[in-house]
Amino acid sequence: MEATSPAVSTAPARDVTGIAISWLFESATVRLTRWSCLERDRAVTAERQQFWHVIGFPHAGSYMLHAEGESALIDVNSIAFFNPLGVYRTSHPHGCGDHGAGIVVRPDVIADALSEWDSPGEGAEPRFPVLQAPSSPRAYWIQHLVLSRLAAGQPIDPLEIEETALALVAESLSAAARSWARAPERPGTSRRRRESVDAARGYLAARFRAPVRLGDVAAAAGVSPFHACRMFKKETGISVNRFLHRLRLRAALAELPGCRGDITALALDLGYSSHSHFTYAFRREFGMPPSAWAAGRPAALANPGN
Numbered sequence: 001m002e003a004t005s006p007a008v009s010t011a012p013a014r015d016v017t018g019i020a021i022s023w024l025f026e027s028a029t030v031r032l033t034r035w036s037c038l039e040r041d042r043a044v045t046a047e048r049q050q051f052w053h054v055i056g057f058p059h060a061g062s063y064m065l066h067a068e069g070e071s072a073l074i075d076v077n078s079i080a081f082f083n084p085l086g087v088y089r090t091s092h093p094h095g096c097g098d099h100g101a102g103i104v105v106r107p108d109v110i111a112d113a114l115s116e117w118d119s120p121g122e123g124a125e126p127r128f129p130v131l132q133a134p135s136s137p138r139a140y141w142i143q144h145l146v147l148s149r150l151a152a153g154q155p156i157d158p159l160e161i162e163e164t165a166l167a168l169v170a171e172s173l174s175a176a177a178r179s180w181a182r183a184p185e186r187p188g189t190s191r192r193r194r195e196s197v198d199a200a201r202g203y204l205a206a207r208f209r210a211p212v213r214l215g216d217v218a219a220a221a222g223v224s225p226f227h228a229c230r231m232f233k234k235e236t237g238i239s240v241n242r243f244l245h246r247l248r249l250r251a252a253l254a255e256l257p258g259c260r261g262d263i264t265a266l267a268l269d270l271g272y273s274s275h276s277h278f279t280y281a282f283r284r285e286f287g288m289p290p291s292a293w294a295a296g297r298p299a300a301l302a303n304p305g306n
Contacts, residue, residue, distance in 0.1 A: 017048045018090075021102075024150040027158060030165040031104035034147060037063065037096065044091040052104045053128070055172050056080035057135060057143050059254060061098030062205040064091045064198075065131050072131040073198040075205045076100075076250045077236075077243060079135045079172045081128035094206040101147045103165050113169050117177045133176035134237055137246070137285050143168055144253050178237070196221040197235040200228060201243070208247040209271050214240065248272070249285045256294040263290055 015021065018038050025032040035056070039045060044066065062075035067088035074080045082088070084107070092098070105113075111126040146164055149156050203220035204212065217240055218228035232240050248270045259266045267278030282290040 016050055018045060024147065025158075025161055027162055029106055029109055029162050030169075032147065032150060032161065032165060033102040033104065034099070034151065035102055036099040037061070037090075037092075039090070039092060039096050042092040042096065045089050047087050047089055049085050049087055050082040052082075052084050053107060053110045053126070054080075054082040055103045055105065055169060056082065056100060057102070057140065058098055058100035059144070060100070060251065061096070062092075062094050062202060063098050064093060066090065067131055070131055071198075072194070073201050073205075074098075074132055075201055075247070076140075077134060077201075077246050078132045079139070079175065080132050081130060081172075081176065083127045084125070086127075094202045101143055103143070103168060105165075105169055109166070109169070113166075113173050117173070128176070130176045133172065133178075136171065136175065139168055139171045139175075140250060141253075141286050144250075193231050193235055196223055196228075197232055200232060200240070201236075204240075204244055204247060208244055208251070209269060211271065212244055244271075245281055246285065249282055252278075252282060252290060253286075253293065256290055257296065259294055261294065263294060 020036045020038055022034045023031060024034060031052075056074070057079060058074055058076045060076065062073060065072050065074050065080060065088060067086060072078075072080075107126060110128075114126050114128075142164060146156070146161060150161075200217050200221040203217055214225045214228065217232075218225040221228050221231070223231065229240060232243070236243060238246075252266065252270060255266055255270075256263070263278070264275040267275050270278065272278040272281065279289055279291075282288075282293075286293075
């Protein structure tokens with residue numbers, strides 16, 4: 001199948017229950033989508049399935065993903081992994097309305113990408129071994145930039161889209177590999193830590209625009225502030241403060257184009273103390289000032305942080 005127009009309007013052969021999907025690009029290798037969750041009930045949903053290997057990048061909101069006997073919080077600092085025909089459920093303990101982007105990848109491409117870490121065996125279908133992994137500033141920046149250009153109907157070479165998407169697949173799996181390569185722990189220890197950190201992440205995702213105190217995050221996690229810091233860093237790879245900044249700055253990518261030049265107001269709304277504080281954090285995260293993104297002059301993939 002040849003690459004289609006960046007604004008693919010045809011409906012997919014099989015929709016996913018509870019999700020509205022816009023197909024922005026399709027080729028024989030990858031498809032790029034934008035999706036919006038249609039759930040309005042916070043309770044656990046009925047079983048559903050994706051029909052492809054999908055790597056999901058949330059752009060707003062959060063949800064719990066329940067699959068294969070595990071649960072994981074998916075927020076804008078996460079990448080979600082879905083296996084074809086894998087049964088899963090979701091729930092929304094911190095509110096509904098999540099939306100984002102997805103990369104749909106052909107099975108043999110996933111098999112090649114996974115072969116660096118694991119081989120599925122002769123004739124076996126490749127499967128993602130984890131539900132979620134952290135998304136780096138670079139990965140988030142690139143997918144947001146490409147999807148924004150596609151949604152705006154800007155001219156973009158199909159080969160460039162495919163190469164960029166496959167680079168994102170490799171980077172996403174590399175982030176996931178760091179989590180599945182950890183030394184084994186007793187299941188109860190790992191599960192309790194993950195549940196506590198998910199509770200802390202949910203608290204931050206719901207309140208990232210407001211002032212946040214470590215004691216409140218620790219209370220949400222059900223542990224002491226000391227243990228909250230240690231557990232959070234072990235589970236996510238970054239500090240509570242850096243995680244909070246990433247929530248704010250990823251929201252800024254979506255909101256800056258509509259701020260009409262009033263970056264100070266947006267900075268204050270996102271929880272920053274001043275325009276300069278926001279500009280410093282944005283530049284450190286994405287390698288460019290927020291004014292350039294707001295004006296539609298993004299650097300060519302800039303130099304986002306790690």
